[in-house]
Amino acid sequence: MKKIVRFILAAALLTAAAGQTVRAEDAYVPPHEHDFALVSHTDYTCTEDGYDTYVCRTCGEEERRVTDEASHRNELVSGAAADCEHEGNEVFVCSVCGEETVITEPALGHEWKDNGVVKEPTLFTDGSREFVCKRDPTHVRYESIPSEISSDSSVAIPLILIASAIVLALLAATAKILVDKRREKKGKEETEEKEDTEE
Ligand SMILES: [Zn+2]
Ligand SMILES: [Zn+2]
Ligand SMILES: [Zn+2]
Numbered sequence: 001m002k003k004i005v006r007f008i009l010a011a012a013l014l015t016a017a018a019g020q021t022v023r024a025e026d027a028y029v030p031p032h033e034h035d036f037a038l039v040s041h042t043d044y045t046c047t048e049d050g051y052d053t054y055v056c057r058t059c060g061e062e063e064r065r066v067t068d069e070a071s072h073r074n075e076l077v078s079g080a081a082a083d084c085e086h087e088g089n090e091v092f093v094c095s096v097c098g099e100e101t102v103i104t105e106p107a108l109g110h111e112w113k114d115n116g117v118v119k120e121p122t123l124f125t126d127g128s129r130e131f132v133c134k135r136d137p138t139h140v141r142y143e144s145i146p147s148e149i150s151s152d153s154s155v156a157i158p159l160i161l162i163a164s165a166i167v168l169a170l171l172a173a174t175a176k177i178l179v180d181k182r183r184e185k186k187g188k189e190e191t192e193e194k195e196d197t198e199e
């Protein structure tokens with residue numbers, strides 16, 4: 001009988017001991033400040049952050065500390081620089097997953113430098129001012145400078161009056177010449193007629 005009791009007791013103790021080993025996490029640990037030790041590093045991937053894993057030497061608690069953000073391993077495969085009129089771009093391909101990323105840069109636009117007047121305006125003809133692009137000297141544009149007559153009415157009005165007067169004078173002169181010629185012709189004809197009748 002004693003033997004049986006002893007056996008049961010032994011079995012119970014064993015079970016308790018086994019239970020304790022299996023459920024080590026529940027073991028009582030006195031309050032403490034964790035004493036973390038770095039145990040491993042997990043590299044970042046295209047979609048997941050990289051991290052270091054620490055484990056407490058006292059209680060075994062695990063802690064992850066992010067070291068790198070998730071990111072593609074991008075390699076530049078082609079590119080074109082932006083210029084005055086065209087946008088630039090850089091094409092990257094991830095060496096791990098092959099995903100393509102295109103980064104565009106807007107066109108820069110011209111940067112005009114005023115080269116000054118290249119053709120002076122006259123009274124009647126427009127002049128021009130030249131602008132050359134600082135980024136590319138083959139980019140040239142011209143701005144028209146209006147003629148004096150179109151830009152200044154104080155010049156224009158008297159000029160128009162003078163021009164009109166000249167035109168009128170010319171017309172009058174032409175008309176007078178025509179009249180004189182006709183008269184002269186008529187006079188000649190009359191003389192000829194007279195001569196004819198006399199004969
Ligand atoms: Zn701990
Ligand atoms: Zn990737
Ligand atoms: Zn330009």
